[in-house]
Amino acid sequence: MIRVENLTKSYGPVVCLSDVSVTCEDGSVHALTGENGAGKSTLMKLIGGVIQPNSGRIFLDDREVRFANPREALMGGISTVFQEFSLIENMTVAESVFLGHERANRGFLRKSEMYDETRKVLDHVGLDISPKRMISTLTVAEQQMVEIARGVSANAKVFIFDEPTAALGDEDVRKLKNLIRELQASGKNIFYVSHRLEEIFDLCDTITVLKDGEHVITKPAADLNVDSLVTYMVGREMGDWFPAKTALDEDLSVSVEDLKPIPGAPSVSLQVRKGEILGLAGLEGQGQQEILRALAGVFSETTGSMTSWFGGKKIRHKLNGGVREQVARGVAFVPEDRKKEGLYLTLPIDQNIALGQHQKRGIMAFARRTRDQVLGLMGKMNVSAFGPEQIVETLSGGNQQKVMLGRWMASDAHVFLIEEPTRGVDIGAKAEIYQLLRDLVAGGKSAIVLSREMNELIGLCDRILVVRSGKIVAEMDPETATEHSILRAAIAGEAGQEMAA
Amino acid sequence: MNFPSMGISTTSRKGGQNLSLLIVLIVAIGLSVSTQEFLGGENARNLIVQISPLLLVALGQAVVVLTGGLDVSVGSLIGLCAVIITLPIDPTPALALVAVAAIATGLVNGLAVGVLGIHPIIATLSTSTIFTGIALTLRPTPGGDVPTWLDALVGTHVLGLPVELFWFISAVAIGFTLLQRSRLGLHLHAIGGSEANARLAGIKVLRVQVSAYVICALFAASAGLFLAARISDGDAIVGLPFTLMSITAVALGGVQFTGGLGSTTGVVLGCLLLGFLSNGMNLLNVSPFLQSIVSGALLLVAISFTRRKTIGI
Secondary structure (H helix, E strand, O other): OEEEEEEEEEEOOEEEEEEEEEEEOOOEEEEEEOOOOOOHHHHHHHHOOOOOOOEEEEEEOOEEEOOOOHHHHHHOOEEEEOOOOOOOOOOEHHHHHHOOOOOEEOOEEOHHHHHHHHHHHHHHHOOOOOOOOEHHHOOHHHHHHHHHHHHHHOOOOEEEEEOOOOOOOHHHHHHHHHHHHHHHHOOOEEEEEOOOHHHHHHHOOEEEEEEOOEEEEEEEHHHOOHHHHHHHHHOOOOOOOOOOOOOOOOOEEEEEEEEEOOOOOOOEEEEEEOOOEEEEEOOOOOOHHHHHHHHHOOOOOOEEEEEEEEOOEEEEEOOOOOHHHHHHOOEEEEOOOHHHHHOOOOOEHHHHHHHHHHOOOOOOOOOOOOHHHHHHHHHHHOOOOOOOOOEHHHOOHHHHHHHHHHHHHHOOOOEEEEEOOOOOOOHHHHHHHHHHHHHHHOOOOEEEEEOOOHHHHHHHOOEEEEEEOOEEEEEEOOOOOOHHHHHHHHHHHHHHHHHHO | OOOHHHOOOOOOOOOOHHHHHHHHHHHHHHHHHHOOOOOOHHHHHHHHHHHHHHHHHHHHHHHHHHOOOOOOOHHHHHHHHHHHHOOOOOHHHHHHHHHHHHHHHHHHHHHHHHOOOOOHHHHHHHHHHHHHHHHHHHOOOOEOOOOHHHHOOOOOEEOOEEHHHHHHHHHHHHHHHHHHHEHHHHHHHHHHHOHHHHHHOOOOHHHHHHHHHHHHHHHHHHHHHHHHHHHOOEOOOOOHHHHHHHHHHHHHOOOOOOOOOOOHHHHHHHHHHHHHHHHHHHHOOOOHHHHHHHHHHHHHHHHHOOOOHHHOO
């Protein structure tokens, strides 16, 4: 039996997990679920020794344990199959199984012994490969099996699976489920992190729901159904910090036909009207980001057509010509990770904003004096800084995002593609950013916004498209949509359309 | 692990050693055809003598490269060790001093890279300058006497074979045991493959990194002793060309500069290739200046075959 008591984990002011207690009995498969960012992975990383809690305790068979790293946790009986694999590509299967606790005599490896034992463990988990194969030659499913073999080899008591089926095909999912049932039959404690509800009900006997880092409920799976579970996952009042929506123009701003972000992806068509903010919703990794980025010109093999209208002109776009081509045609792209992909952190505010104007100009053109304009924008956007010369890196998350948006306000873009507009931004700044986005699309412009936060999309957008497996499976009116109905459509695919009403 | 067509296998972590083997064979055949002396026993002996010190340095260099690092201080350390062993003091303390210098170098390099996070090239370039400075202060011009025990280890014959051959074989055996048979070797490869995941597996990354630089320094120090014995005096700058040569040999041997992929066999092949080329160019009377151009070009070609962008060289 594994029991965690009052676990809390925070990074500075951001609380990822707050005072959570969970118990997993022997021979139980315990589901952990919740929306994106609910704290599921954080909780598992705490148990698996990847990170350490600020407070709270972990008991394994009533003995308190503390782990400094995953290897210690594994030796102490807790095996984690990570969402991002922790195997090393240039190791063999046997080396991966034993890495960190190799069989050796005075530093010299006992290779044949490790090969033999690995072969036994691989047999046990039903993986028919040579222990001498390199990890780089294995499929994702095989790598996952190797991770499990590592836990079996260390005779772990607790197995943690963090979204294990995300990268697997049907056949491999079936194999994995069988393996999990075998582990269960041998009395192991199994945590199963997932937001795929059908899998949870198929495999798990107990379900714990987390929400915003807090424990919501723990109940036997038999006492729950899909509907009641989704209600527990959503269960929160929507904030009313969103700006009023304005009446939409009848004219189209953007029309996209037969878009295939990458070869082999399903084709997608969509329209955005002038003054409209269109939201893209969906569970993580369902292809909504690819759609947005394809429109930004990020992928070189995108096919399909995009047309936009602005200032009485019709503009035909080139989707496989790179981001520069799209910028030249008035498309602004605000990436999710502004630190890595968007801002020049070491440059001051004014130069970051001025870049928006210069992006369309030749390399030999003189940079115009922009200080007055930047000061005006900063005032309008309410950027808290001591002046345009302040280095962007030293600003708060909300102010960085404002600078990012300010860059595009200063440019003459008319289509805005925005990922996670309020990621890492506190509530107060969120409201200001929502207002900024509304201002941005005034005057015949439009925006497509991607967000993991369903209630953000409901509050901000004029229309919401739900994406699953690269396809648009539902179109929703935020007036009537709820977090519940969006989540339902995002999970249940085509069937979700009937929920839209 | 992206270039199977370039001989860099994806099914083992030996790096590009098969491609190196092919090139070595081609060069050897070419030289046997174009010169009469190449295949002679005398020339083979010369070759062994010539490449033994390079092999020592390159094996050490490979240990560091496998972790994803680089050590450009090996050349200076060779000079410093050659100077120390020829100091007018008792042979035993002199030898101890050489060992201390090597271990200290490795520690400083390893800690600078592992703890301070300095780029390996910059870290080892700094220590390199320091050692050359110390060596030149101790002995501004070449001179001094090599201890007699060391003299006996170079230029003589044992069982009718040149003693250098035994240096050569021991170095390969040590390299092979370390990289292919020891736990430390496995950890070196693991860190080169992914430092973060190695840490997740409980490997003490810093300790392994520092060990790599210490081992590299010890190899370089033994090359210093070898060179001092061969030229019979202490020369502070005798080792400097070995820095670039060792890097070239490692690259020619198919060891990947991103770390994690490479083999002892590859390093031996890389050294042989460099030896063949310089030997062949001598036999063909190519000017030494042209030889320098060829070595530089070789390094460029060899390096361009490795996935290097991620570590910034």
